[in-house]
Amino acid sequence: MARYGMALDYKNCINCKACESACKEENGILLGADKHRIWVGVKEVEGEFPLLSIASSGFVPSQCQHCDDAPCQEVCPTNATYYDENGVVRVNVEQCILCTYCMNACPYDARYVDDRTMTVDKCNFCSDTRLSRGEVTTACQNTCPTKVRTFGDLDDPDSEISILLRARDHYTLKSHLGTKPKLYYLT
Amino acid sequence: MSMKEFVTSIPVNKVGLKDLLGFEKSPANIFLAFLTISLLGMFATGVAIYLMDGHHAYNVTREHPWGLLLAAYIFFVVSSTGLCIIGSLGDVFGFKDYELISKRAIFGSIVTIVSGFAVIIFEIGHPITMVVYNVLTPGLTSAIWWMGTLYGLYLTFMIIEFVFLLKGNMKLARYFGLPGLAIGLAAHSNLGAVFGFLNARPISNGVYFPMYFILTAFITGVFIAFIFMGFRYKLKFPQSVKTMLTSLGKIQLFLLLFLAFFMTWKFLTDIYGGVPDRADVAIHILSSWTFWAEVILVIALPLFVLLKDIGRSHVAIFYTSLSGMIGIAFMRYNLIHDTQLKPLQMLKTSEYQLAPTWIHYVPSMTEWMISLGGIGLCMALYYLGTKLFNLDADTYHPA
Numbered sequence: 183m184a185r186y187g188m189a190l191d192y193k194n195c196i197n198c199k200a201c202e203s204a205c206k207e208e209n210g211i212l213l214g215a216d217k218h219r220i221w222v223g224v225k226e227v228e229g230e231f232p233l234l235s236i237a238s239s240g241f242v243p244s245q246c247q248h249c250d251d252a253p254c255q256e257v258c259p260t261n262a263t264y265y266d267e268n269g270v271v272r273v274n275v276e277q278c279i280l281c282t283y284c285m286n287a288c289p290y291d292a293r294y295v296d297d298r299t300m301t302v303d304k305c306n307f308c309s310d311t312r313l314s315r316g317e318v319t320t321a322c323q324n325t326c327p328t329k330v331r332t333f334g335d336l337d338d339p340d341s342e343i344s345i346l347l348r349a350r351d352h353y354t355l356k357s358h359l360g361t362k363p364k365l366y367y368l369t
Numbered sequence: 370m371s372m373k374e375f376v377t378s379i380p381v382n383k384v385g386l387k388d389l390l391g392f393e394k395s396p397a398n399i400f401l402a403f404l405t406i407s408l409l410g411m412f413a414t415g416v417a418i419y420l421m422d423g424h425h426a427y428n429v430t431r432e433h434p435w436g437l438l439l440a441a442y443i444f445f446v447v448s449s450t451g452l453c454i455i456g457s458l459g460d461v462f463g464f465k466d467y468e469l470i471s472k473r474a475i476f477g478s479i480v481t482i483v484s485g486f487a488v489i490i491f492e493i494g495h496p497i498t499m500v501v502y503n504v505l506t507p508g509l510t511s512a513i514w515w516m517g518t519l520y521g522l523y524l525t526f527m528i529i530e531f532v533f534l535l536k537g538n539m540k541l542a543r544y545f546g547l548p549g550l551a552i553g554l555a556a557h558s559n560l561g562a563v564f565g566f567l568n569a570r571p572i573s574n575g576v577y578f579p580m581y582f583i584l585t586a587f588i589t590g591v592f593i594a595f596i597f598m599g600f601r602y603k604l605k606f607p608q609s610v611k612t613m614l615t616s617l618g619k620i621q622l623f624l625l626l627f628l629a630f631f632m633t634w635k636f637l638t639d640i641y642g643g644v645p646d647r648a649d650v651a652i653h654i655l656s657s658w659t660f661w662a663e664v665i666l667v668i669a670l671p672l673f674v675l676l677k678d679i680g681r682s683h684v685a686i687f688y689t690s691l692s693g694m695i696g697i698a699f700m701r702y703n704l705i706h707d708t709q710l711k712p713l714q715m716l717k718t719s720e721y722q723l724a725p726t727w728i729h730y731v732p733s734m735t736e737w738m739i740s741l742g743g744i745g746l747c748m749a750l751y752y753l754g755t756k757l758f759n760l761d762a763d764t765y766h767p768a
Binding site for chain 2: 217248253256257258259260261262276277278279280281282283285286287288289291293294295300301359360
């Protein structure tokens with residue numbers, strides 16, 4: 183049993199979108215479902231020429247935050263959304279009734295309707311694919327050319343992610359909502 | 370008494386096609402019959418399109434997953450709860466003046482919630498899965514689970530109460546009516562809590578909606594009571610009905626003033642409270658015409674008529690009740706749309722890719738057809754009920 187999380191050294195992101203492609207390939211995501219399961223946010227350059235703020239520009243990759251206190255799980259009427267033994271927030275497609283309450287409840291816009299199953303889907307840290315095959319990385323992490331992502335067990339003090347989070351300052355998105363996300367942005 | 374004897378002893382009129390078509394052929398009645406059949410046709414067409422295209426027939430999106438069908442469902446269940454409250458005034462709480470509408474209101478509450486269920490099963494992607502896993506793996510922290518389960522129970526109690534009302538057994542009707550009302554109010558406030566629990570949506574989060582839903586249900590119930598009585602007596606009300614309607618008018622006056630007070634403070638705290646993503650949404654809502662349609666039709670017009678002679682202009686109140694129900698429909702649409710107005714990705718603007726804008730949503734033709742078709746279903750079932758059952762109070766004989 184682990185408690186999986188991900189650290190993102192987002193300032194290294196070059197917006198090549200290899201993570202999005204790898205995620206689609208690995209998890210069989212349909213074409214057209216762009217920025218649904220995983221995406222790269224683009225911070226536009228602020229200011230007017232010639233007073234442009236180069237510091238304002240940047241890329242912020244994001245996806246499901248795998249909250250420890252996930253609003254999407256709380257609101258699910260059939261418990262189709264659940265925490266697996268590794269603390270990953272997942273969806274049981276057999277139980278999902280497509281009421282889309284979770285889509286409204288998720289503060290991170292991380293859920294979408296999967297047209298293959300007509301149920302609500304989301305990132306599951308490749309639990310159905312790579313992790314179930316015994317691999318220890320997610321597709322997005324494995325493919326990233328600038329090593330933005332570090333995936334691992336937050337409960338293991340010797341894991342790479344735990345060492346990284348001890349060494350580097352980090353923040354989580356919308357932490358004021360009390361959702362306790364497990365995606366950490368390294369500063 | 371065996372179950373078979375019990376069922377066969379329920380007073381039901383024998384109704385044939387001739388009876389159903391045997392209404393007075395006045396222009397108004399012919400128009401209503403044509404309207405009902407047209408709406409039912411729309412419902413059937415909308416459902417057929419949905420069965421072929423699934424959710425792709427709707428204009429709901431990832432950013433705006435709840436659409437017109439959910440608003441229609443809320444419209445119907447609010448009406449049901451409201452009618453249950455009105456029906457309970459007489460048969461549960463024993464206010465004599467209201468007994469003459471109890472049976473009709475309780476029957477109306479059944480008809481409206483059945484129509485609501487008929488609409489929502491085409492919004493829920495997998496209704497059969499819902500029935501199965503609602504029982505097998507209940508999500509007890511979910512307001513939708515409580516709302517759906519309690520409404521199912523509520524419908525059962527309403528049907529039993531109605532049966533005892535038909536049989537003239539007021540004592541048993543009261544025994545089932547009181548828990549039915551309590552369950553209905555619990556279900557309805559849970560429907561408000563579906564929005565109130567959304568911490569991702571500051572405009573809806575909080576205690577406001579569970580309370581507001583009960584208040585607006587009562588208001589809707591009074592509107593429909595006037596409509597029921599208006600059609601029943603063709604606007605020529607006997608004295609006992611006038612007495613009841615005057616009392617209901619006074620109650621409505623109080624309720625509408627209370628609603629105006631509620632809404633005013635909701636907007637004042639939203640806007641001047643300065644909570645991010647709440648204040649800007651509230652200001653945006655004030656700029657939408659659908660909000661003002663709601664305010665004018667539900668609050669301003671009825672208040673104007675009610676204040677004129679404190680609820681005694683029954684015919685005028687009947688007409689403002691009709692327009693009031695249109696306003697209630699706007700109210701339900703606004704509730705759904707306004708909750709989803711603010712893009713979630715925009716909440717931390719600098720970190721996300723979407724430009725700061727509002728989410729747009731226009732219902733598709735299929736959504737319109739199923740939603741309006743629900744009203745047709747409601748009208749048809751109610752008409753059928755007036756033929757099958759004696760919906761007037763047993764002790765009451767109009768002059």
